Amino acid sequence: MAEERRLESLLTELSSELEWPPTPDLREAVMRRTSRRRGPGLVILLLAAALAATLVGGAVVTGYLGLRGASVSRVHSLPSPPATPTASAPGGVAGRLDLGTRYDSVDQAGAAAGFRPLLPASLGSPDEVYYRSQGRVVTLLYHPRAGLPATEDPEVGALVMEAPAQLAEPPFVKLVGPHSDVRPVTVKGGPGYWISGAPHAYFFYKDGYDHFRLAGNVLIWNQGELVVRIESSLPEAAVTAAARSVR
């Protein structure tokens, strides 16, 4: 009996010392799926709007560019931009950009996402890694450094975001105004777009509602079964080189 109690005591001690995978943040995804207040999904609206030139958030869709796992819609004017979050806003860069749960390594984030994230060799190892279950998006965050200037967000030099290229619910949804340039490109055999010039609207889901922020220059393309976007202030040649260095 004493032996059994000792064993129970050892097991109880062990419970606080075990290594568990990082606990994901499920609240947002669960509340999205259970929300009764939400109307038709923005993605569905956008896809319908692309065909019917319907109003979307005050923007008339005039053209639609399809990528697997992403929708890029050309509009006459962007919806009214939200207030720009400051660098001191609560939640840090992950909260401002809705990056999800932070992981210690790319492998851990990949295990949570269920796919092996691609790493752009020319950018080196990321400074931070996140995974957001909504859209199954893995984000590699690179802080600004020499040769990698800050974007609109002073803590961000580059964001590399990757997700399975799902057709049913694209993880990346963009509205592009008349002052942005959208040019089709091919990256390692995959179709994509280089979006530059004026910022465009990048939508994401947070706290039960669709939000968007203004994003700078982005290269987005299909790589195998994934859709990948690189957002940075780098010139096109440097971003393309980074994209071609993924492995």
Added chain:
Amino acid sequence: MEDRSADEAEIVERARRGDAPAYADLVQRYTEMAFRTAYLVTGSAADAEDAAQDAFVKAYRALPRFRPGGSFRAWLLRIVGNEARNRRRSAGRRAALELRVAERLRVVGVDPSPEAAAMAAEDRRALLGALNRMAEEDRQVISCRYLLQLSVEETAAALDLPEGTVKSRLSRALSRLRELMEPVHG
């Protein structure tokens, strides 16, 4: 503890009436418990995340059928366990879960002397080794009860077993665990 139970009962009741923030609070409170329980069953972090998320969604839809005054944790764990087993079955593979001690604890340790630290480390190594060699049904019941600190009722719900079976299986599993550790403790 009573305050916590009363607080939880009130939040559950608000969620039953359709108060979304109240349910979001419950999701936040129990994500870790649900995820780790699902992880023990599936052996995969990705499957566990999906199972836990699906379980929370199904629990929300089933809230009107939750019996007020009952244990919300046990009720939720039954749904989590079912989702995790379904996911594991559909994945068509055995869980290759191996329990490990966190690296920081292996390195730092908390014991007062090198001898005590060495003994504790040896105990831990033997215990982990034995746990990882156990039959899965034994390991699951021990893991739920002691490593996740679930009650017998909650363990029974998570593993879809009668409470009496949990008690008898625990007793047998502890005996087997002791046998597996005997090279060290005998």
